[in-house]
Amino acid sequence: MNxxxxxxxxxxxxYSEALSVYEECVQQDKSxxxxxxxxxxxxxxxxxxxxxxxxxxxxxxxxxxxxxxxxPLKEDCPCDELAFNLETKYDKTLKSFDYxxxxxxxxxxxxxxxxxxxxxxxxxLKPDNKLINSILVILxxxxxxxxxxxxxxxxxxx
Amino acid sequence: MPFNKHLKxxxxxxxxxxxxxxxxxxxxNFFNKSAERITGLKREEVIGQFCKHVFNSKVCYSDCPIAIxxxxxxxLYDFESEIHCPxxxxxxxxLSAAVLYNGNNEPLGGVISxxxxxxxxxxxKRLAKNTQFHNIIGHDKQMQEIYTLIQDIADSDAPVLIHGxxxxxxxxxxxxxxxxxxxxxxxxxxxxxxxxxxxLLASELFGHVKGAFTDAVKDRIGRFELADGGTIFxxxxxxxxxxxxxxxLRVIQEGTFERVGESITRKVDVRIIAATNRDIEAAxxxxxxxxxxxxxxxxxxxxxxxxxxxxxxIAPLTYHFLNKFSLMYKKDITEIDDxxxxxxxxxxxxxxxxxxxxxxxxxxxxxxxGEKITLNKLPLLIRERVYNKKKxxxxxxxxxxxxxxxxxxxxxxxxxxxxxxxxxxxGRTTLWRKLKxxxxxxK
Numbered sequence: 001m002n003x004x005x006x007x008x009x010x011x012x013x014x015y016s017e018a019l020s021v022y023e024e025c026v027q028q029d030k031s032x033x034x035x036x037x038x039x040x041x042x043x044x045x046x047x048x049x050x051x052x053x054x055x056x057x058x059x060x061x062x063x064x065x066x067x068x069x070x071x072p073l074k075e076d077c078p079c080d081e082l083a084f085n086l087e088t089k090y091d092k093t094l095k096s097f098d099y100x101x102x103x104x105x106x107x108x109x110x111x112x113x114x115x116x117x118x119x120x121x122x123x124x125l126k127p128d129n130k131l132i133n134s135i136l137v138i139l140x141x142x143x144x145x146x147x148x149x150x151x152x153x154x155x156x157x158x
Numbered sequence: 159m160p161f162n163k164h165l166k167x168x169x170x171x172x173x174x175x176x177x178x179x180x181x182x183x184x185x186x187n188f189f190n191k192s193a194e195r196i197t198g199l200k201r202e203e204v205i206g207q208f209c210k211h212v213f214n215s216k217v218c219y220s221d222c223p224i225a226i227x228x229x230x231x232x233x234l235y236d237f238e239s240e241i242h243c244p245x246x247x248x249x250x251x252x253l254s255a256a257v258l259y260n261g262n263n264e265p266l267g268g269v270i271s272x273x274x275x276x277x278x279x280x281x282x283k284r285l286a287k288n289t290q291f292h293n294i295i296g297h298d299k300q301m302q303e304i305y306t307l308i309q310d311i312a313d314s315d316a317p318v319l320i321h322g323x324x325x326x327x328x329x330x331x332x333x334x335x336x337x338x339x340x341x342x343x344x345x346x347x348x349x350x351x352x353x354x355x356x357x358l359l360a361s362e363l364f365g366h367v368k369g370a371f372t373d374a375v376k377d378r379i380g381r382f383e384l385a386d387g388g389t390i391f392x393x394x395x396x397x398x399x400x401x402x403x404x405x406x407l408r409v410i411q412e413g414t415f416e417r418v419g420e421s422i423t424r425k426v427d428v429r430i431i432a433a434t435n436r437d438i439e440a441a442x443x444x445x446x447x448x449x450x451x452x453x454x455x456x457x458x459x460x461x462x463x464x465x466x467x468x469x470x471x472i473a474p475l476t477y478h479f480l481n482k483f484s485l486m487y488k489k490d491i492t493e494i495d496d497x498x499x500x501x502x503x504x505x506x507x508x509x510x511x512x513x514x515x516x517x518x519x520x521x522x523x524x525x526x527x528g529e530k531i532t533l534n535k536l537p538l539l540i541r542e543r544v545y546n547k548k549k550x551x552x553x554x555x556x557x558x559x560x561x562x563x564x565x566x567x568x569x570x571x572x573x574x575x576x577x578x579x580x581x582x583x584x585g586r587t588t589l590w591r592k593l594k595x596x597x598x599x600x601k
Contacts, residue, residue: 002264004184004257005228008225
C-alpha cells in the first residue's frame with residue numbers, strides 16, 4: 001500500500017497515476033474515506049464520470065460533511081479550478097449527461113447549490129437514473145436542513 | 159541526557175544543510191534553521207503547508223524527489239534541483255531524499271536535506287567563461303587555429319593524428335574533436351597503446367574468444383567493437399608494435415578485424431583519432447612506425463604546441479587551475495603574487511600544461527585559505543631552475559648537477575632528510591654538510 005505515492009501524484013495533478021495507486025490502497029483499506037474522496041476527483045479527470053458519481057454517493061451516504069467541508073487550500077483540492085475549466089472550456093449548449101454529472105460531482109466539493117443545479121439538470125436528461133435521484137435526495141435534504149437552521153438562527157437574532 | 163525530541167531538533171538545527179520533513183500528505187512538519195537560511199522562509203510560515211506551495215519548484219510536478227524514492231525504494235543522493243525563494247531569487251540546490259516508514263513498512267513521511275550550490279555554480283560559470291573551446295584554455299594564435307580546424311572538420315569522419323609533447327593536452331583536443339563531430343552522441347572509446355604488451359593490446363583492441371590464451375576464460379569484446387558507430391582515441395599510437403600497426407591499418411582501410419583466437423571476420427564503423435608525443439619523422443625513418451599507417455592516420459594532422467610556445471596562455475591557465483582547486487579544496491585562493499608569477503612565466507615547463515597544473519596544485523595546498531600564492535610556496539626546484547636560468551643569462555654561469563639532484567630528492571621526500579639521505583646513499587650528517595655547502599636553505 002503506497003498512499004503516500006498516490007498523494008504525490010494527486011498533488012502533481014497526475015490523476016491517472018494517482019488513481020491506479022489509490023485503487024490498490026482502497027482494496028486493502030475499504031474504509032479509507034480520505035482516499036476515496038480524492039478518487040472521486042480522479043475519476044472525473046480520467047473520463048470515468050459514472051464511477052465518480054457512484055463513489056461520491058457511497059461517501060455521502062455516511063458522511064456528506066467530508067465532501068461539503070472541503071478546504072481547497074488546506075486540502076490542496078483542485079475542484080473549483082477543475083469545475084471552472086469544465087464550465088469555460090466546453091460548449092455548454094451541448095450539456096451532455098456526463099458533462100452535467102461531472103460538474104455536479106465537482107461542485108459538491110465547493111458549492112452545494114451549484115452541485116444540486118447540475119445534478120437536477122442531469123436528471124432532466126435521464127429522469128429514471130436512480131443514482132442521481134438518490135444523490136439529489138441526500139443533497140436536497142441537507143439544503144433544507146441548512147435553510148431551516150439559517151431561518152431559526154435569523155429569527156433568534158431578530 | 160535523554161535523546162528527546164528537543165535534542166533531535168537541536169541536532170538538526172546545528173547542521174549546515176537544510177533539512178525538512180513532510181507527512182504522507184506532503185505537508186511540512188519539520189524545517190531546520192539552515193533550511194530557513196537557504197530559503198529565506200520562517201519555520202512558522204511553512205509548517206503545515208504543502209511542500210509544493212513552499213518551494214514552488216517545477217520538480218514538484220515532474221520529478222518529486224520523495225516520489226522517486228517511493229517508486230524506486232532507493233534513497234536519492236545529490237539530486238540537482240532549484241528552489242524559488244520569496245525574495246524572487248532562484249537558488250540551485252543539491253538534495254538527498256529518503257522516505258520514513260512505520261513499523262508495518264508503510265510510508266508515513268519523507269525527509270529531504272539540501273544545500274545551496276549557488277557559489278559552486280558561479281565558479282563553474284567563471285571557469286566556463288575562461289574556457290576557450292570545450293574546456294581547453296588557449297588564447298594563443300596556434301590554439302585558435304586548432305579550434306577553427308576542429309570546427310572545420312566537424313562533418314568529416316577522416317582520421318586525425320594529434321602530435322604534441324607530453325602534457326600539452328592532446329586528449330583534450332581529441333575530446334573536442336569528438337564533441338563537435340557528428341558522432342558526438344555515439345560511443346567514444348579511449349585506449350593508451352603504450353600500456354599494454356603486444357599480445358594484450360591485440361585483445362584489448364579487437365577482443366578475444368574463450369581459450370584464445372591462458373587467461374582468456376570467457377569471450378571478451380574489444381575496444382573497436384565497443385566503439386562501433388562512434389569514435390576511438392588511440393593515445394601514444396607510435397608505441398604500437400609493428401604487427402599491431404598492420405592490423406590497425408586493415409581496420410582503417412577495410413573496417414574489418416578478427417577477435418584473437420577466432421577466424422570470423424567482423425566489420426565496424428569507427429572514426430579514429432590517434433595521438434603521439436614522439437618525433438614521428440624519426441620513428442618513420444627508424445622503421446618503428448609504418449609509413450602507410452602514418453599516411454592513413456594523418457589525413458588531418460594537428461600539432462599541439464608546447465607551453466613554452468604559447469607563453470600568453472600561462473597566466474590564464476594558472477588562474478584557471480586556481481579556480482579549479484578553489485572548488486576542489488573548498489579554499490578561497492584566487493591570486494598569485496608578482497614574484498611567484500614571474501617565476502611561473504620564466505620557467506621552461508618541459509612537462510607542459512600538466513606540469514603547470516601540478517605546480518599550481520602543490521602551491522595551492524601549501525597556501526593558507528584566503529591568502530595569495532607567494533614565491534616561497536612554489537616548489538623549490540622550479541625556483542632554483544628559474545634562478546639558474548637568470549644567472550646563466552647574466553653570464554654568471556652556475557650549473558651544479560649535484561645541487562639540483564639534492565633539491566629534487568628532498569622535494570620528492572617532502573624535505574624529510576633521513577629519507578633523502580637514504581635514497582642518496584649518504585648519511586644524514588653528510589647531507590647536512592652538502593646542503594650547507596650548496597647554500598640550500600630549508601623551506
